Amino acid sequence: MLTTEEKHKIDHEISLVPSPKNACIEALKIVQHSHGWVSDESLKDVADYVGMSPAELDSVATFYNLIFRRPVGRHVILVCDSISCWVMGYEGIRDRLYEKLNIQYGQTTEDGRFTLLPNCCLGTCDRAPALMIDNDLYRDLTVEQLDEILEKYT
Amino acid sequence: MEKPLTQHIVPGRAPLSLKEYEKVGGYQSVRKILKEMAPADVQNLVKASDLRGRGGAGFNTGLKWSFVPMGPEVAKPKYLVANADEMEPGTFKDRVLLEGNPHQLIEGMIVAAYAIDASISYIFMRWAYKVAAREIIKALDEAYEAGYLGENILGSGFNLDMHLHTGVGRYMCGEETALLNALEGKRANPRAKPPFPQVSGLFGKPTIVNNVETLCCLPHIINNGAEWFKGLSKTGDAGTKLYGISGRVKTPGCWELPMGTTIRELIEEHGGGMQDGYLFKGLLPGGASTDFLVEEHLDLPMDYTAIQAAGSRMGTGTMIILDDQTCPVGFVHNLQHFFAQESCGFCTPCREGLPWVEKILLAIDRGEGKPEHLLTLDFHTKYLGPGNTFCALAPGAMEPLQSALKYFREDFERHIHEQHCPWSKAKVWQPSI
Numbered sequence: 001m002l003t004t005e006e007k008h009k010i011d012h013e014i015s016l017v018p019s020p021k022n023a024c025i026e027a028l029k030i031v032q033h034s035h036g037w038v039s040d041e042s043l044k045d046v047a048d049y050v051g052m053s054p055a056e057l058d059s060v061a062t063f064y065n066l067i068f069r070r071p072v073g074r075h076v077i078l079v080c081d082s083i084s085c086w087v088m089g090y091e092g093i094r095d096r097l098y099e100k101l102n103i104q105y106g107q108t109t110e111d112g113r114f115t116l117l118p119n120c121c122l123g124t125c126d127r128a129p130a131l132m133i134d135n136d137l138y139r140d141l142t143v144e145q146l147d148e149i150l151e152k153y154t
Numbered sequence: 155m156e157k158p159l160t161q162h163i164v165p166g167r168a169p170l171s172l173k174e175y176e177k178v179g180g181y182q183s184v185r186k187i188l189k190e191m192a193p194a195d196v197q198n199l200v201k202a203s204d205l206r207g208r209g210g211a212g213f214n215t216g217l218k219w220s221f222v223p224m225g226p227e228v229a230k231p232k233y234l235v236a237n238a239d240e241m242e243p244g245t246f247k248d249r250v251l252l253e254g255n256p257h258q259l260i261e262g263m264i265v266a267a268y269a270i271d272a273s274i275s276y277i278f279m280r281w282a283y284k285v286a287a288r289e290i291i292k293a294l295d296e297a298y299e300a301g302y303l304g305e306n307i308l309g310s311g312f313n314l315d316m317h318l319h320t321g322v323g324r325y326m327c328g329e330e331t332a333l334l335n336a337l338e339g340k341r342a343n344p345r346a347k348p349p350f351p352q353v354s355g356l357f358g359k360p361t362i363v364n365n366v367e368t369l370c371c372l373p374h375i376i377n378n379g380a381e382w383f384k385g386l387s388k389t390g391d392a393g394t395k396l397y398g399i400s401g402r403v404k405t406p407g408c409w410e411l412p413m414g415t416t417i418r419e420l421i422e423e424h425g426g427g428m429q430d431g432y433l434f435k436g437l438l439p440g441g442a443s444t445d446f447l448v449e450e451h452l453d454l455p456m457d458y459t460a461i462q463a464a465g466s467r468m469g470t471g472t473m474i475i476l477d478d479q480t481c482p483v484g485f486v487h488n489l490q491h492f493f494a495q496e497s498c499g500f501c502t503p504c505r506e507g508l509p510w511v512e513k514i515l516l517a518i519d520r521g522e523g524k525p526e527h528l529l530t531l532d533f534h535t536k537y538l539g540p541g542n543t544f545c546a547l548a549p550g551a552m553e554p555l556q557s558a559l560k561y562f563r564e565d566f567e568r569h570i571h572e573q574h575c576p577w578s579k580a581k582v583w584q585p586s587i
Contacts, residue, residue, distance in 0.1 A: 016317070017338075017339070017357075018357050021339055022338050022339040022357075023339060024339040025322060025336070025339045026339070028322075029322065059341060060339065060340060060341055063324065063341040063342065063498075064321075064322040064323055064324050064342075065322070065323035065324055066281055066322040066323035067322050081488075082243040082244070082442075082488070082492055083243045083244055083438075083442055083474055083485065083488050083489055083492070084243070084244050084400035084401060084474055086484075086485075086488045087400075087401050087402065087474070087475075087476070087477070087480050087485070088400075088401070088402075119323075120241060120243065120323075120325060120492060120495075120496065121241060121242070121243035121244065121245070121442075121492075122282050123240050123241070123245065123246045123248075123249050123280070123282060123283065124246055124249070125243075125244050125245070125246050125398070125400035125406070125472070125474070126246060126398060126399065126400050126406035126407045126408060127406070128400060128406075132282065135284045136284075137282075137284070137285075
């Protein structure tokens with residue numbers, strides 16, 4: 001069930017576009033913002049609300065890298081794996097994260113604290129290697145900095 | 155040396171507020187066009203300035219605008235969209251403008267919207283630019299408050315709304331027709347052209363999509379004229395350019411310099427030269443989807459004309475350096491992994507061809523390459539080339555591959571002949587998912 005607040009926000013997005021369907025990505029973002037991800041149930045609720053079939057909406061949802069159709073941890077770590085970060089040796093960062101969190105890409109730590117994902121170029125190539133945790137960007141990274149960075153997220 | 159686009163950007167300092175921006179001449183171009191110029195005058199001035207699209211394609215901006223139908227009987231609303239989806243690997247120039255001076259972008263967008271008589275505008279920005287989003291929202295509020303946006307702007311009768319739209323991640327969104335589909339809440343597949351967006355774009359209405367850096371040039375062209383803009387350049391392509399360097403140079407970064415600054419000056423003076431212990435081997439001049447250039451090209455001016463004549467494209471103007479200690483096969487493999495992953499899957503050559511290319515490069519990289527693999531890569535560069543796919547993604551992906559096969563063919567052959575990567579194991583690119 002969509003909450004009153006979610007409906008209110010979605011209504012605002014619908015008011016800005018010609019047809020409710022045009023607001024479907026915004027609606028998915030709103031639901032993901034409150035739940036952390038988009039469950040099958042949420043997807044169906046949004047589809048009903050904007051007048052699409054669940055299959056049609058899922059084709060949109062799964063197209064985009066940052067709509068999560070599986071549960072994620074409290075914090076999502078996005079490691080840039082594109083060219084400049086590779087040239088500057090991002091694999092050391094990735095391997096340290098694998099080791100420290102005891103998970104691989106696409107997995108969530110057992111305590112639900114972190115999900116680890118690879119990500120396309122973060123647009124900060126002059127300060128590679130880089131990663132993002134939630135809304136925070138970290139750059140000029142060294143393996144030694146990782147412990148301190150991760151401690152900020154509980 | 156004049157640096158109109160970045161003169162008020164100080165790294166590490168918050169961007170100018172509206173009041174501060176007005177004090178240094180901000181929004182004068184809006185006052186000028188609303189008072190003294192008709193939309194056609196703005197179009198003609200920008201056409202005469204030779205401003206070319208800074209997103210990579212390099213099309214004359216004023217000419218692009220001129221295809222928008224004008225006049226009272228034309229379908230309304232018309233739209234202007236700022237393409238701030240900067241996702242080309244190795245590119246980080248628009249971030250500088252978005253974070254550093256959001257009012258300059260808004261001012262440029264008002265100029266562009268006026269020139270094509272658009273009444274609704276969007277900044278389509280990638281999700282990752284969180285600082286930029288915060289600054290733009292603040293600047294939009296200020297601009298509405300001051301009457302530069304909204305209804306009857308400065309009493310002129312011109313109306314313009316402006317919204318920030320943040321994407322949810324997909325390289326395809328940078329292609330202008332795919333971007334419009336994303337804005338409409340659809341999968342970001344590219345559209346067939348014609349009709350071109352200028353005639354039938356967002357929600358079927360006339361639409362112009364311009365790159366952030368392009369839009370940021372506009373206030374300065376209005377204020378200072380076409381000849382001044384052309385005079386900023388060292389060569390025949392007008393203006394300044396935001397150039398960038400990433401990779402193993404001493405001081406990677408982004409700099410606004412005269413268009414046509416040579417590659418050598420960029421690398422040696424601004425990038426500080428190669429890091430100690432690393433030698434230059436090649437570079438991609440303007441992002442992941444441009445052809446390699448090598449030593450013999452270092453004295454070329456970085457502009458549209460010279461780089462194209464050398465068989466590549468200036469693209470976004472942000473170069474990625476390949477050094478002698480990085481495996482060129484791994485380098486290209488990393489790029490092809492990106493392109494294969496980001497293909498929208500809509501047309502067959504791209505959807506099937508790019509993963510094939512990626513798998514072959516993985517095999518060569520791992521020491522499992524066969525001599526016939528090079529022929530397979532060669533034919534892909536043709537079958538996925540211009541004219542054989544629905545949009546420019548796959549042809550763009552083939553540019554670094556075809557030029558790597560040309561300039562670094564010996565390195566590919568060595569991998570196959572020796573059945574291992576001659577570079578250190580740590581530098582073998584391995585996709586993780």
